[in-house]
Amino acid sequence: MEFLMSVQELNHLLSNKREIVVVDVRFDLNNHTFGQDAYKKGHIPGAIYLDLNKDLSGSAEKHGGSHPLPDAKLFAKKLGEYGIDTKTNVVIYDQANEMFAPRLWFMLHHLGHEQVYVLEGGMQAWLDAGFEVTKEIPAYGKKQFVPQPKQHAIVHMKEVKDKVQANEAVLIDSRARERYLGKVEPMYKKAGHIPGAKNYFWKDVMADDNKWKRVEALHEHFASLPKDKEIIVSCGSGVSACPNIMGLKMAGFTNVKLYPGSFSDWISYEENKVETKEQ
Structure with a gap:
């Protein structure tokens, strides 16, 4: 199973205007504004930002644990607003090879999306390769993400x-x-x-x-x-x-x-x- 994508592959896809949504999920458990601040300072072109606490987790009061999965229908609606449906190629990155990109990878797989990749080495590998970063916030056309949760997961x-x-x-x-x-x-x-x-x-x-x-x-x-x-x-x-x-x-x-x-x-x-x- 191929779940990883290299920075070279991603750069090639972006350079050739291939339809793809890049998701920045950088986060720090000890500094909850780190990811959003880092995104504003510079991110991979075309990347949107999703926050572990605000987007990738539900209410701890309604669900068990400190980072429960969000409501599937509400999360699917949010994905659609960012131009993601179950046929959209999605590439996710965090700061390096950390836990946050695999979290979203799992969530998307759980909702029935298979075309999902984690960027090997994350933002650090992208910077080390000398590829472009931007402060521009992208706009995607809305789509409808129809979740098909794999309850057995x-x-x-x-x-x-x-x-x-x-x-x-x-x-x-x-x-x-x-x-x-x-x-x-x-x-x-x-x-x-x-x-x-x-x-x-x-x-x-x-x-x-x-x-x-x-x-x-x-x-x-x-x-x-x-x-x-x-x-x-x-x-x-x-x-x-x-x-x-x-x-x-x-x-x-x-x-x-x-x-x-x-x-x-x-x-x-x-x-x-x-x-x-x-x-």
């Missing part, structure tokens, strides 16, 4: 609990090892991980040169996971899980699902236990 807390306890699925925690083990927890009131979860830090889908690992390396990275079993991927709030979902699919895993609420949702239920031991 996501699972919720009760399903996670039941399937892991029954050994019907493998649960992955995508956070850093120190957070998985409960040694540090900068964001939530409880530390540790969901019982039964195995730790696969999301940054480990990247190679030493900070590029995505090639397919063979991803096969090796996920070699201990059974391909004939459901894989549920979690993290803190359903964002950093998405690079792992991309990596698993690139490695040939087909039954891969996201727990959108992840650890932040899990600990919102007082009866749910957490663990700090390695699985």
Whole structure:
């Protein structure tokens, strides 16, 4: 499966006026205005900006977790306003190879859109290649994005609990090892991980040169996971899980699902236990 696009390929498509929508999703969890500010200072020509908190997440009061998925119909309407339907080629980038572009990649796939690519290396690779940036805000003709949600692509807390306890699925925690083990927890009131979860830090889908690992390396990275079993991927709030979902699919895993609420949702239920031991 080809989910990545190089900056050279994107530049070629833009130079030849190919129909494509570029989406800038740069964000910083510690500085929520970083992405919007960076976009205003300069972005890839033709790029629109979508914000993790305002556009790629729903209301935490109505849904579980700190970055719940937005309402599918409302998000589809927003996509249509930016000239995106299910036939539009979409290329997404963040600052480098980070978690935010894969988040939107997953959301679009979940809504039935297949022609979606993450820009390898993000904005940094674009700048390193010496390609043009602009401050111009693009205007796209409106389209109608008709969502066809793949309901099997996501699972919720009760399903996670039941399937892991029954050994019907493998649960992955995508956070850093120190957070998985409960040694540090900068964001939530409880530390540790969901019982039964195995730790696969999301940054480990990247190679030493900070590029995505090639397919063979991803096969090796996920070699201990059974391909004939459901894989549920979690993290803190359903964002950093998405690079792992991309990596698993690139490695040939087909039954891969996201727990959108992840650890932040899990600990919102007082009866749910957490663990700090390695699985």
